[in-house]
Amino acid sequence: MVKGIQYFTRKFIRGITLLIGLSILTFVMMQCSPIDPISAYVGGDTSLTLEQRQAIEAYWGLDRPPIEQYMTWLVNLLKGDFGISKVHGQPVITIIKEKALASAALMGISWLLSGLIGFILGVIGAVQKGRLIDRMIKWIAYVQASIPTFWMGLVLLIIFSVWLRWFPIGISVPIGVASEDVTLLDRIRHLILPAITLSILGIGNVILHTREKMIDVLNSEYVIFAKARGENMWQIIKNHGLRNVALPAITLHFAYFGELFGGSVLAEQVFSYPGLGSTLTDAGLKGDLPLLMGIVLISAVFVFAGNMLADLLNAMINPRLKEGL
Amino acid sequence: MQGNIKKILSVFCFVIMITAVLAGCSGPEQAETTTDSQQKVAEIKDELILCMGTRPPGEFDPRKRWGLYSQSQILHDTLLTRNAELEVIGDFAKSYQVSDDALTWTFHLRDDYKFSNGEPVTAEDVKFSYQMLKEDGKHWDLTFLDRIEIKDPQTILFHLTEPRSTFVAQLTEIVILPKNHYDDNYAENPIGSGPYKLVQWDKGQQAIFVVNPYYAGKKPHFKKFTLLFLDENAALAAAKNGTVDMIYVLPEFADEKIPGWKLGSYESNDVRGISLPTHKSGYGTTPEGFVIGNDVTSDLAIRQALYIGLDRQAIVDTVLNGHGKKAYSLVDKMPWWNEETVIADNQVEKAVTILAEAGWKDRDGDGIREKNGLKAEFNLYHASADVIRTNISIVVAEQAKKLGIRINLIGSNWDEIKTKMHSNAVLFAGGRHHPHQYYYMHHPDLAGIAYCNIVYMDNPTVTGYLNKAMYASTQEEANKYWKLSQWDGKTGSSGLGDAPFVWLLRLDHLYAGDARINVGKQPIHTHGHEWSLLANVGEWTWDADAVNK
Numbered sequence: 001m002v003k004g005i006q007y008f009t010r011k012f013i014r015g016i017t018l019l020i021g022l023s024i025l026t027f028v029m030m031q032c033s034p035i036d037p038i039s040a041y042v043g044g045d046t047s048l049t050l051e052q053r054q055a056i057e058a059y060w061g062l063d064r065p066p067i068e069q070y071m072t073w074l075v076n077l078l079k080g081d082f083g084i085s086k087v088h089g090q091p092v093i094t095i096i097k098e099k100a101l102a103s104a105a106l107m108g109i110s111w112l113l114s115g116l117i118g119f120i121l122g123v124i125g126a127v128q129k130g131r132l133i134d135r136m137i138k139w140i141a142y143v144q145a146s147i148p149t150f151w152m153g154l155v156l157l158i159i160f161s162v163w164l165r166w167f168p169i170g171i172s173v174p175i176g177v178a179s180e181d182v183t184l185l186d187r188i189r190h191l192i193l194p195a196i197t198l199s200i201l202g203i204g205n206v207i208l209h210t211r212e213k214m215i216d217v218l219n220s221e222y223v224i225f226a227k228a229r230g231e232n233m234w235q236i237i238k239n240h241g242l243r244n245v246a247l248p249a250i251t252l253h254f255a256y257f258g259e260l261f262g263g264s265v266l267a268e269q270v271f272s273y274p275g276l277g278s279t280l281t282d283a284g285l286k287g288d289l290p291l292l293m294g295i296v297l298i299s300a301v302f303v304f305a306g307n308m309l310a311d312l313l314n315a316m317i318n319p320r321l322k323e324g325l
Numbered sequence: 326m327q328g329n330i331k332k333i334l335s336v337f338c339f340v341i342m343i344t345a346v347l348a349g350c351s352g353p354e355q356a357e358t359t360t361d362s363q364q365k366v367a368e369i370k371d372e373l374i375l376c377m378g379t380r381p382p383g384e385f386d387p388r389k390r391w392g393l394y395s396q397s398q399i400l401h402d403t404l405l406t407r408n409a410e411l412e413v414i415g416d417f418a419k420s421y422q423v424s425d426d427a428l429t430w431t432f433h434l435r436d437d438y439k440f441s442n443g444e445p446v447t448a449e450d451v452k453f454s455y456q457m458l459k460e461d462g463k464h465w466d467l468t469f470l471d472r473i474e475i476k477d478p479q480t481i482l483f484h485l486t487e488p489r490s491t492f493v494a495q496l497t498e499i500v501i502l503p504k505n506h507y508d509d510n511y512a513e514n515p516i517g518s519g520p521y522k523l524v525q526w527d528k529g530q531q532a533i534f535v536v537n538p539y540y541a542g543k544k545p546h547f548k549k550f551t552l553l554f555l556d557e558n559a560a561l562a563a564a565k566n567g568t569v570d571m572i573y574v575l576p577e578f579a580d581e582k583i584p585g586w587k588l589g590s591y592e593s594n595d596v597r598g599i600s601l602p603t604h605k606s607g608y609g610t611t612p613e614g615f616v617i618g619n620d621v622t623s624d625l626a627i628r629q630a631l632y633i634g635l636d637r638q639a640i641v642d643t644v645l646n647g648h649g650k651k652a653y654s655l656v657d658k659m660p661w662w663n664e665e666t667v668i669a670d671n672q673v674e675k676a677v678t679i680l681a682e683a684g685w686k687d688r689d690g691d692g693i694r695e696k697n698g699l700k701a702e703f704n705l706y707h708a709s710a711d712v713i714r715t716n717i718s719i720v721v722a723e724q725a726k727k728l729g730i731r732i733n734l735i736g737s738n739w740d741e742i743k744t745k746m747h748s749n750a751v752l753f754a755g756g757r758h759h760p761h762q763y764y765y766m767h768h769p770d771l772a773g774i775a776y777c778n779i780v781y782m783d784n785p786t787v788t789g790y791l792n793k794a795m796y797a798s799t800q801e802e803a804n805k806y807w808k809l810s811q812w813d814g815k816t817g818s819s820g821l822g823d824a825p826f827v828w829l830l831r832l833d834h835l836y837a838g839d840a841r842i843n844v845g846k847q848p849i850h851t852h853g854h855e856w857s858l859l860a861n862v863g864e865w866t867w868d869a870d871a872v873n874k
Binding site: 034036039042048049050051052055056059088089098099157158161162165168169170171172173175176178269270271272274278279 | 372374384386389390461462463464465466468512524525527528529530531533549551553554555556559562563565566567568738739740741774775776777
């Protein structure tokens with residue numbers, strides 16, 4: 001129990017320092033970036049008078065020294081205020097809430113799909129080791145690992161949206177339809193292609209690790225013993241395989257939150273899907289510091305939570321690891 | 326539940342269609358008429374889906390720059406407006422007068438305009454809109470506005486602190502806001518008196534507009550249009566998949582063919598050119614402390630040689646695939662443009678003579694001319710993130726070699742360029758539906774402030790004309806002086822005179838869309854490609870018989 005509390009305190013402190021470090025890094029990088037937020041905001045309009053420019057600088061607080069800007073931001077954040085987005089002129093937290101739901105649906109579905117499909121294919125590959133089906137699965141995994149997400153997205157878009165016209169070209173709602181008339185079915189239809197693109201991203205890793213581990217398990221003495229007892233393949237997998245094999249898959253898959261988020265940036269960009277990813281890109285390109293910092297922090301918390309969950313689940317599934325907590 | 330009904334309905338329609346087709350097959354004569362009439366019904370289209378960039382410029386709120394990119398007339402009315410010939414005509418103001426001292430502008434207002442919520446548009450709303458934007462001070466320069474006086478409900482007076490004939494710029498751009506319904510969340514539900522009203526805005530996805538039932542002008546043909554916010558690649562995919570009716574396109578995509586579509590190309594005064602500092606080094610520093618002057622570009626012969634020696638058409642063909650026009654000034658084709666500034670270019674021999682006569686000769690045989698030991702060489706800064714500007718710079722540097730001038734290209738960003746632009750050449754852009762930009766880019770009083778007059782142009786004759794134009798009480802009089810300031814037969818701000826800028830080309834704004842959409846008479850577009858075409862969306866019609874040739 002005490003150990004548990006110690007563990008969480010340690011993790012908590014690590015998380016907080018990580019967030020502070022990350023926010024400083026983001027801030028410094030934006031300060032060094034060649035993007036002038038005002039020019040980016042006004043679209044390079046050269047007609048801005050000096051007075052107008054100063055008014056905008058004062059409004060955004062850009063006329064203060066960088067350290068003061070950062071401290072103001074930090075103090076406001078501690079009060080729960082993420083600031084106002086420069087580009088959208090809305091509270092950052094409102095924008096994040098709006099976009100996070102769309103992203104959560106996309107990432108959640110993709111995450112589950114890639115985990116399940118990867119795991120199943122990995123197990124099949126191990127059981128059929130060396131046969132044609134195994135070689136095909138391995139081939140899929142290698143090819144997937146070497147294909148960039150956005151390219152996959154573009155290919156799917158061209159095949160299924162442009163040629164076959166099965167799916168819409170992008171965005172998350174039907175075009176020109178009032179929001180009260182949009183059905184759940186519509187939303188799902190718009191989610192399918194981006195979700196497939198994003199889920200393909202994680203499959204390769206899960207397949208290869210699961211397959212390796214399953215091969216180890218199938219060669220272990222306890223499986224030979226189980227075989228000797230007359231258990232069939234399914235029973236062996238169910239009784240001795242899954243729990244052992246799930247370990248690397250789960251660790252990997254939770255730790256893959258970071259990549260998932262990175263992938264969603266690209267998938268959302270390709271499919272014009274209005275989630276956190278495309279908002280993040282926009283904020284970066286327009287030098288919208290409050291919005292960028294807000295999304296970076298939220299995504300850091302998300303990735304950190306993923307890694308922590310991976311540790312905790314590992315411990316639950318594998319009692320041997322509890323010692324390490 | 327609603328979804329179910331829709332599904333059942335669509336299945337029902339499908340069954341009917343199949344039946345109709347089958348019925349058509351059994352009786353050939355009947356089939357002909359059936360399909361014919363069906364097509365006729367389908368062909369009169371009154372809804373559009375368009376793709377014009379990834380976000381609404383100015384986001385429907387003038388405090389976020391709405392109106393600055395000729396989009397005022399979609400949702401709103403303005404006091405004055407410009408027709409397709411760019412003449413100033415009345416909008417909410419039926420007529421206006423400017424006092425002889427040019428300090429008081431009187432507007433006679435209409436009484437039949439209504440906002441999309443049914444409330445009348447009043448003089449109070451006008452006063453509120455201008456006052457609010459003046460106080461905000463961020464995106465609209467109204468510093469010269471002293472006070473606004475409502476004489477009676479149909480007459481409003483603007484008192485200025487100094488004469489300003491270019492006030493028409495703001496008068497045609499600042500939208501009239503409803504005083505009682507304007508707050509920080511205005512952009513979510515923008516109430517205006519224009520032809521359309523915004524009914525839904527899914528941020529980052531789409532905006533849906535329908536006809537404003539209270540619009541006082543001619544009812545638009547298209548009852549509804551949806552703007553999709555897709556980037557250029559996604560927009561092209563959407564066009565090929567048949568989702569959208571029209572998209573804006575970049576020159577590199579202009580040759581994509583889509584059945585039934587045509588490419589619309591519209592002239593603009595979205596100009597690109599090179600700024601050339603007009604003073605020698607050691608001239609001093611700007612108010613912000615940046616160095617002024619360049620020993621090579623300050624020589625008039627260098628500037629004039631570039632003005633006539635460069636091959637503009639070659640730049641248009643290489644950089645824009647031909648989708649552009651040659652440019653000779655910042656204000657080409659505008660009512661205040663002096664047409665004498667058009668010259669024959671690509672005159673390499675004449676340019677070489679000008680240089681030789683001024684003492685620029687290649688004595689050491691390295692291909693670069695020199696004068697008193699100074700090489701004919703200067704730096705050209707360009708924003709490297711902008712592909713078009715970068716490519717223009719490369720072609721210009723290549724062409725200048727023929728004249729014996731070496732141009733060193735420096736790809737950079739605006740933060741650095743801002744500190745170097747008073748002492749080096751810069752690949753510059755411009756283009757407005759008003760002459761104010763022209764004024765501040767050539768007037769010595771504004772030299773060195775922000776992006777105003779970066780070349781430190783200071784020609785007393787030109788300044789005299791600029792002042793007269795600014796103090797003019799009619800647009801005609803103002804235009805007369807704007808023209809004289811470019812070239813009066815002896816001197817001027819154009820390439821014939823001091824040539825502080827060598828303007829090179831104007832981009833054509835390209836849009837691809839269903840050949841049957843008639844976008845009416847388009848004025849010459851300004852800087853800002855995406856939404857330019859939409860400025861008159863209320864006048865668009867559907868030509869069922871038009872086909873792609």
